[in-house]
Amino acid sequence: MQTPSSSRRRCAAGGLAAILAAALLLACQKKSPEEDLLHKVEPVGSWLASLQMAGEKWAANSLPSSFLRASLSAARKEFEKADEESAKSRARPEVTVPLRRLLAEAKAAGAGLERGVEAGDRAAVARQARQLAGLRARFETLQNAGKGP
Amino acid sequence: MKKWLQLALGILTAVGGFFDMGAMATSAQAGANYRFQLLWAVAAATLIVIFLVEMSGRFAAVTKKALPDAIREHLGFTFWIVPFLVLTLSTYLVLATEIGGVCFALHLVTGLPTPLMALPVAVLAWLFLWRSTFSTIENSTSLLGLITLAFVVAAFHHRPPAGEVLRGFVPSLPGEDPLKYWAIAVSIVGAVLSPYLFYFYSSGAVEDRWDRSYVGVNRGIAALGMSFGSAVAMGGIVVAAMVLAPRGIQVDDYHQAAMMLTDAFPFWGFLLFAVSMGIACLGATLEVALAMAYSIAQTLGWNWGENLDPREDARFSSVYTGALLLASLPILFGVDPLKLTVLAMASEAAVLPFVALPFVLLMNDRKLLKEHANGWISNTVAVVVLLVSLVLTVVSIPLAFLGGGG
Amino acid sequence: MAGGKVHFELLLGRLVRDPEGARVGRILSVTAEIQGEECVVREYHLGTAALLARLGISFFGKKPRRVPWDLMDLGDPERPRLRCLASELKS
């Protein structure tokens, strides 16, 4: 038994997929290298916020150290990926240079967080969390500046 | 009165099919990205799922047959083979996801790497299935599953702005990134409307030996069980909206969701999250592995039943054994649990029409169901589901890639 | 080719033509009777209405075309033929 509607359904599916693919192509084409890069590194902001929250919560005794370590390694991967993206991007240096400086600082802050956790130093971890908050604010400014014009 | 104990089946179905790995991820993402704006998607999906679960329970109570069983019998093998294959494939992905959920929960508690947990978790789930009867699994999962209510408690604790929450129940367009918005909306529907859920529920009803007298109770069980799952999923959205969204945390990784409950429960929050996730996903693992074995055994006419000794249904027990082992492989080889979840949710949304069409045809068989066949209300819902699911099929896979989902 | 064997499951869905080659419909349902030890075929039902009837979905009075067993030539099971003209069938 063949369902008579199946071929028609496949056509409709193909049509819609084609429209979506075309939309995707258009969306990609109109992006400048700067916008493209900033879009790709977007998760960095969310990760900075996560690390900040994790630091604060660890300092308040709400999270185990192992969780912090796991989060840090996941975040570090994201930072490194973003760094690679900006190294190979054709975006203007006005965007890439501050971005890469920020990423380096983020990695340093992550390392500081880890040292604090290993040492069991709550004050140091809380300090690093504040540092991360500052980085996140800078990252957001960067994102907004890139999107603005 | 005793019949109401069957509520356990409803809650088991809801824990497994509803508040599982997929719903955890989609609720957290929805709340973190769009605050309360996607609550309507959960509400709509819940309403639909109640109707569909009611239908599958009614069918099993009246005919004493589970759905895959009856579909093969009445619509024929040539009709069933395609839905059956796509359903099995999607169910496999979901099973792998749920195993990933248990592994991740254990990783949160122990700090050991997630892939390391894959085999032990598969073996643990297998032991449960091998050793226990259906009602043990049903009762323990639904009882332990109540711990996920922590999300609802936390949601109230945060005192979310009532007006904004209510507005979330009215569909609205997002200010920015509509692709991502729709991708999450689709995966919410996919997470809630798990196709295997109806097949599982009807098999469960047969395992629990329902008869015609359960038709009325079934309505209540479907509504209450699914509302339970829905409440937890909505709780997840509200908590994410109150905790993650203001901090600018998006859920690109399950680690980012794991801190969700620490605002409401500073000391226990982290453990509560891990335990909720572990139990919900373990319950789901059991349910999905059983669902797979049910549909294969019923399609081929094997002896089946979780209440039988494995020696009496060796093929049935071998299927869930093999399924669990195979499904532990993606996590074992280091596939990211969240990526796997997004893929599984998209596949669930995509296979829905294949699964819904035979189901709807069967519910209208008046020779079989007589006065219990679908009335116009159920049929209207069913047709809406079919149409919506057709659209979902077309858009779900591209959206999952475009919107990123995470 | 009388005396042949036919696989029922492969017969379902086959298009039936009459001796002039006109399409009559697809075989979608077959009725049989149990007579003691035997089970004998009585009628072949053709067309969508036969399918709907088989699925238990009542559909505004549309009736399947019924072909008694002796009017169906299954000599070539892949190309079933009527032994009479389509117009001569009682419906």
Add this chain to the structure above:
Amino acid sequence: MKKLDLARDVLDKLVVDREGTKMGRVDGLVIDLSGDGPPRVEAIEMGFVVLARRVHPRVERWVERLRRWSVRRTARFRVPWEKVKEVTNYHVQVDLKALETPAFDWERWLRDRFVAKVPGED
């Protein structure tokens, strides 16, 4: 005299043995056209190969090739209609013992080679 719709009431229905053990489904029906009387249902058929044939002849060949590597003795297990005891809404009951038929080759093999070897199952 009982009226049946072969597609709805017999094909794809559950087959149980004389003790009620589920032994498979009616994957196919063989109809005998010989004689002057009406066509007769000669046998019911069970097996993956029969199912595969319903999908496509090529799939049938693949499945048959696979089967030769397996423990299944025959590809098509044929039960003559005389063995059919009754056709109900739930099943087709046949006068056989499932465990002794090729339909249970896999079941038996898995029970002896796998289930029985699981610790605690003796």
